Amino acid sequence: MVLSVNTLSISGTITNNNYIQGNWNQPNNNVYLSFSYLGVKNSNVTGGLSPGWYALTTNGGRDYGNNLGWIFVVAAPAGNTSGNFFLIF
Numbered sequence: 001m002v003l004s005v006n007t008l009s010i011s012g013t014i015t016n017n018n019y020i021q022g023n024w025n026q027p028n029n030n031v032y033l034s035f036s037y038l039g040v041k042n043s044n045v046t047g048g049l050s051p052g053w054y055a056l057t058t059n060g061g062r063d064y065g066n067n068l069g070w071i072f073v074v075a076a077p078a079g080n081t082s083g084n085f086f087l088i089f
Contacts, residue, residue, distance in 0.1 A: 002046075012037030017060050026053075034076055036060060045069035 002023040012018040019039040026033060026047035033048040036059030044067070045053045052071045055061030063072045 002044075004047075010035070010038060012060065014060055017062065019064075024053075032076075038062075039064055040067050040070055040072075042066045043068075043070065 002025050004025045004027055010018045010020065014037065017037045017039050019041070021040070021042040023044045025045070029047060029049065031048050033045075033053040035053070035055050038055055038060070039062040040055055041064035046069055052069045054076055055063070055070055055072050056074070056076065057072055058074050061072055063070070
């Protein structure tokens with residue numbers, strides 16, 4: 001089963017990361033997706049602005065394995081810092 005979301009808000013901090021798993025879709029391909037303080041495991045994501053959903057490792061993003069569509073990076077790519085649809089703090 002895939003959950004299709006238009007909005008999603010998950011709150012976390014450096015000492016209290018959140019965790020997500022499952023299959024997610026964001027149907028608007030013009031939306032930039034970026035998450036902080038989020039651990040990801042067994043999660044497949046689609047939609048949003050290509051190439052995928054970003055989990056920022058400098059802001060607590062953790063790859064716990066078995067994920068597709070997630071991009072674990074130190075910082076968001078240049079030009080993708082405004083218009084964030086999902087930004088988790």
